[in-house]
Amino acid sequence: MEMSEQPRSRRQTRAAILGHLLQSGGMFRPPLAKAVRLSEASLSRILFDLKAEGLIEEVRRPAPYVGGPTGLVSLDNSVALAAIELTAQRLSVGVGGLSGELHYTERLPLPKTPTVESVGRVFHDALQLLQDWTRRRRVRLSQIGIAIPGLGRSSVSDNPIIPCDVRLTRGVLGEMFAGVPVEFTNSVVAHATFHRCRTEDYPFTGTHLFVFVGQGVAGAWMEDPIEADALLPVELGHMVFGEGGPRCRCGHQGCVEAYTSLPALAELLGVPEPELLHLGAEWVNAIPISSRVRQELRRRLFRLGLAIGNTLNVKPCPAVAISGWPSLLAEEDRKALVEGIDACLLGGRKFAGVSLAFVPPSNGNDPNAALAFAAFCLACRGGMPAASVEAA
The missing domain is CATH 3.30.420.40 (ATPase, nucleotide binding domain)
Incomplete structure (x- = not known):
């Protein structure tokens, strides 16, 4: 059922406006009214309240086209x-x-x-x-x-x-x-919220699965509306891939996290974890990777792909955004992760219609x-x- 068919409370309407401003960084009135499905008159009344409460500001900007709007509405930074x-x-x-x-x-x-x-x-x-x-x-x-x-x-x-x-x-x-x-x-x-609101050119606006590979491995279901329950964590990092694997901090052995988290990556690369963290995104250029290690890295990325694919089998979703150290790798290496997703989605990504995008790591900031x-x-x-x- 479309949101426009349901009566929205005052809070929901205000939340829709503030949410669009949060994700866009600022909008002119006409596109904002269209985005939140309000008439410009209704929008004006609510903006008047939000301005009086010190939540938004409107600054004069050159019109995007001749005769166009000049008031850019954005969130007030004094909050x-x-x-x-x-x-x-x-x-x-x-x-x-x-x-x-x-x-x-x-x-x-x-x-x-x-x-x-x-x-x-x-x-x-x-x-x-x-x-x-x-x-x-x-x-x-x-x-x-x-x-x-x-x-x-x-x-x-x-x-x-x-x-x-x-x-x-x-x-x-x-x-x-x-x-x-x-x-x-x-x-x-x-981290999912950070990327959606702060990453320039974030690839998805609709419903998708966000996967974060850092100290741990986890995901979040991202629904479209700005609602508190539109973000749900999913612990995909604790799928177990066989007994006798490395011990995970959750107490089990062989979890996908125990193979693909940052501590696991540091161990595989043979560098102390603090050094890896200190290098940040530069580790891909700074640490030489032997062909044996690269092979193992790809095997682990394939497992991570399987975990993501299994998650999508349980709850189908049109898109996946992956953030963390895999997004720093060359496409050749990342291919293993994509193959892992394809290996367990019924018929692969094309059949399931899943879009995949890598976004920069956000850990360490x-x-x-x-x-x-x-x-x-x-x-x-x-x-x-x-x-x-x-x-x-």
Whole structure:
């Protein structure tokens, strides 16, 4: 059923407008009205409210064509969002604007063998820094977005990847930042949001599967509308490919993640993981790969392709975006991944009509993904106070 056939609440209409502005970076009124299926008069009324609330601004720009519109509507950068991102090595905290620039960042290292208590202390230190910074500058936060690897429905207090107590952290946030909406998400959802809103020429606008290959391997179903439930994590990295394989951090052996994550890649290349992380995207040029290692690399990419293909067999989807170290490889090497997808999709990609695109890796630039997620959360509630969203 088309969205236009259903009555939209005020929140949904505002969310559609803010979502389009978030993904486009700014639009003239006529195309914006068309995109959100509103008359220009209705759009004007809502833009008036959004402007009065300090959520959007309109700047005069040269018209795109003679007699065309000159008011470019974009998100107001005076809105302050907090981003907190947990990775295998550290906890990053920052404050930034709706269009993605960070005004403040702090990175706190995690202990070598983290425990719930020690990670909790790092969280507390990070929140203290955030509170001090916002108080000193009299910054009022509109949203806090928190990205945690492996966060799932069952891991609210028991995270299998990095031990942390989400319930406890939520309580501390409630005390230190009373009244500020807070949302937690799985890291893959944050990275998917980051790419969709921040990657120039992101390949897909409709429904697709986003696959992230970093410290772990995970996916997210990306639905089209700007709705909080339009992004769902999928743990495809924990498909097991036979007994006796390498041990995965989830406790099983032979998971696709144990073969294709960044730690697994570092081991295969024979370099320490910190060195690989430090090289970033340059590792493809900096580290020589022997033909034996390249062969094994392609075997592993084929397995990753199988995992993606199996996921698509369970829930068919018209497109897949892959981000992470495989997107840095030459097409010759990436072919193995594509062959893996084809090997398990019924009849291959052409038959299933699946488009495939590689997007740049986004790991290592934390807390940018959490910041994009915070902006997405604000857009989803139409910029309305959290308490009034239910009533809208």
